Amino acid sequence: MLFARKTADLPTAETALPGRSTALPTADSHFISGRPLKGPWPEGLEQAVFAMGCFWGVERIFWQIPGVWTTAVGYVGGLTPNPTYEEVCSGRTGHTEAVLVVFDPAVVSYDALLKAFWENHDPTQGMRQGNDVGSQYRSGVYTLNDAQAAAAAASKGVYEQALAKVRMGPITSELAPGGTFFYAEPYHQQYLAKNPAGYCGIGGTGVTCPIGVGVGADQG
Numbered sequence: 001m002l003f004a005r006k007t008a009d010l011p012t013a014e015t016a017l018p019g020r021s022t023a024l025p026t027a028d029s030h031f032i033s034g035r036p037l038k039g040p041w042p043e044g045l046e047q048a049v050f051a052m053g054c055f056w057g058v059e060r061i062f063w064q065i066p067g068v069w070t071t072a073v074g075y076v077g078g079l080t081p082n083p084t085y086e087e088v089c090s091g092r093t094g095h096t097e098a099v100l101v102v103f104d105p106a107v108v109s110y111d112a113l114l115k116a117f118w119e120n121h122d123p124t125q126g127m128r129q130g131n132d133v134g135s136q137y138r139s140g141v142y143t144l145n146d147a148q149a150a151a152a153a154a155s156k157g158v159y160e161q162a163l164a165k166v167r168m169g170p171i172t173s174e175l176a177p178g179g180t181f182f183y184a185e186p187y188h189q190q191y192l193a194k195n196p197a198g199y200c201g202i203g204g205t206g207v208t209c210p211i212g213v214g215v216g217a218d219q220g
Contacts, residue, residue, distance in 0.1 A: 031190035053129025057200030067108025140174035
């Protein structure tokens with residue numbers, strides 16, 4: 001995690017690491033709540049996937065939001081099946097560090113989660129987040145249905161306008177279908193709850209995203 005300078009070039013199918021056919025072991029339950037990381041989850045809950053840089057700090061942002069039922073860290077957006085952390089950090093799997101958010105839409109909306117996503121990192125930095133450089137730190141919203149895809153695109157539009165007013169942008173965040181979420185190794189799960197003084201390189205721009213609680217992206 002700590003300031004390692006990795007390649008920012010994404011691999012191709014020919015150059016990506018081969019990975020493995022079986023999933024890596026991970027924790028069974030959330031360190032704070034004891035709720036399952038892989039389900040089954042109560043009926044009516046929904047899932048969302050976000051990448052904002054080092055997933056240790058990103059996960060803490062989301063588990064603190066009322067209405068979020070559980071969270072887990074892992075890898076998305078790449079080519080290598082069932083990658084290890086070391087493989088992802090090499091830049092040769094194509095994955096980015098991401099957080100799976102399981103939430104109750106009756107308590108917290110997907111728009112509110114998007115607002116937290118945009119406001120808590122800098123989405124204009126491309127293949128980096130602060131001092132963390134490499135393709136595994138790229139920002140992204142990985143959508144799981146058409147409604148999420150539409151909301152993510154709309155929120156990007158309104159936030160890009162807000163950033164432009166303070167002469168920031170353009171947004172470089174990846175908006176893509178979710179694909180497979182590969183769970184990270186056990187020690188990464190809820191890392192900052194286990195290590196409260198641990199490294200966190202996540203920081204926002206200070207620019208408010210004009211969506212969220214009470215304001216839909218389609219109203220922006």
